[in-house]
Amino acid sequence: xxxxxxxxVITSAESQARSTTPQDGPGRVLQVGPLMPxxxxxxxxxxDAVRLPDGTDRQAFLAxxxxxxxxxxxxxxxxxxxxxxAALPNLRAVVNFGVGYDTTDVAQARSRGILISxxxxxxxxxxxxxxxxxxxxxxxxxxxxxxxxxxxxxLRGNFPLASKLSGKSIGIVGLGRIGTAIAHRLEGFNxxxxxxxxxxxxxxxxxxVDTLVELAKTSDAxxxxxxxxxxxxxxxxxxxxxxxxxxxxxxxxARGTVVDEAALTAALxxxxxxxxxxxxxEDEPNVPTALLALENVVLLPHLASxxxxxxxxxAELTLANLDQFLTAGxxxxxxxx
Numbered sequence: 001x002x003x004x005x006x007x008x009v010i011t012s013a014e015s016q017a018r019s020t021t022p023q024d025g026p027g028r029v030l031q032v033g034p035l036m037p038x039x040x041x042x043x044x045x046x047x048d049a050v051r052l053p054d055g056t057d058r059q060a061f062l063a064x065x066x067x068x069x070x071x072x073x074x075x076x077x078x079x080x081x082x083x084x085x086a087a088l089p090n091l092r093a094v095v096n097f098g099v100g101y102d103t104t105d106v107a108q109a110r111s112r113g114i115l116i117s118x119x120x121x122x123x124x125x126x127x128x129x130x131x132x133x134x135x136x137x138x139x140x141x142x143x144x145x146x147x148x149x150x151x152x153x154x155l156r157g158n159f160p161l162a163s164k165l166s167g168k169s170i171g172i173v174g175l176g177r178i179g180t181a182i183a184h185r186l187e188g189f190n191x192x193x194x195x196x197x198x199x200x201x202x203x204x205x206x207x208x209v210d211t212l213v214e215l216a217k218t219s220d221a222x223x224x225x226x227x228x229x230x231x232x233x234x235x236x237x238x239x240x241x242x243x244x245x246x247x248x249x250x251x252x253x254a255r256g257t258v259v260d261e262a263a264l265t266a267a268l269x270x271x272x273x274x275x276x277x278x279x280x281x282e283d284e285p286n287v288p289t290a291l292l293a294l295e296n297v298v299l300l301p302h303l304a305s306x307x308x309x310x311x312x313x314x315a316e317l318t319l320a321n322l323d324q325f326l327t328a329g330x331x332x333x334x335x336x337x
Contacts (some may be wrong), residue, residue: 079103
């Protein structure tokens with residue numbers, strides 16, 4: 001066999017072996033998508049992390065280097081999807097900045113024994129505070145009143161009456177860590193609190209409702225705090241929205257995919273729903289144009305955890321998960337999957 005052909009065979013065999021055989025040691029760190037600057041700097045300086053290229057360079061990069069990486073650091077917005085995970089044959093962990101991880105292929109990770117971490121608990125208070133801010137706003141119409149003053153409309157008459165929040169019946173979809181933090185805040189407003197989960201939460205005094213339609217029927221407002229993912233896509237559908245009714249409000253601080261955005265928009269435009277407070281959307285940062293002009297809708301740019309204190313705590317926990325994996329092969333806050 002000519003030497004050039006022999007070289008090609010050997011090179012091909014070595015490449016295949018590298019792409020399928022786990023590497024010794026902790027391997028390399030791959031950054032997937034933009035991260036908080038303090039996290040990007042830390043993983044680059046301390047772990048020589050490499051950022052995954054965008055666009056047309058990505059495929060070639062993965063073909064040449066995908067086998068080198070054993071851990072990926074990403075965010076809840078970007079994640080490690082099916083194709084990317086498949087292109088990382090020696091991946092052993094996904095370290096996620098954020099509590100949500102529905103953008104990561106959890107099923108493939110489970111089948112391959114890949115660990116996944118997120119940043120739970122440290123953002124509960126800020127997300128719950130944002131839910132309450134949206135709830136108060138849609139009931140008392142504070143930002144609408146602010147626009148009323150700025151337009152000079154007060155010079156021509158009084159602002160229309162709004163509704164009080166205290167004592168109202170509030171339904172919570174998903175009584176996990178964040179949902180529970182929201183409920184505790186609502187107690188201070190003497191609200192009647194009900195919730196829907198896959199199953200009742202032991203030791204909780206709030207009323208459990210076994211269907212979302214029934215929860216919506218008996219609530220003045222519905223707060224969506226359910227986890228994202230394939231199992232909750234369009235969980236809040238047109239039937240649930242119709243049950244909430246023309247005097248009801250919907251608050252979403254979970255994931256945009258949990259609500260049927262087209263059905264929600266149609267109900268708001270027709271008056272079949274009283275109003276909404278939204279921090280998340282199906283195709284961020286794109287917001288349905290029809291919602292932009294509605295005075296009974298409050299729109300936020302996915303900022304529920306966006307405080308200096310909480311983002312610092314999320315960064316610290318992300319880096320702690322990465323450090324623990326690289327030194328011990330375990331994660332501080334692994335998800336159950």
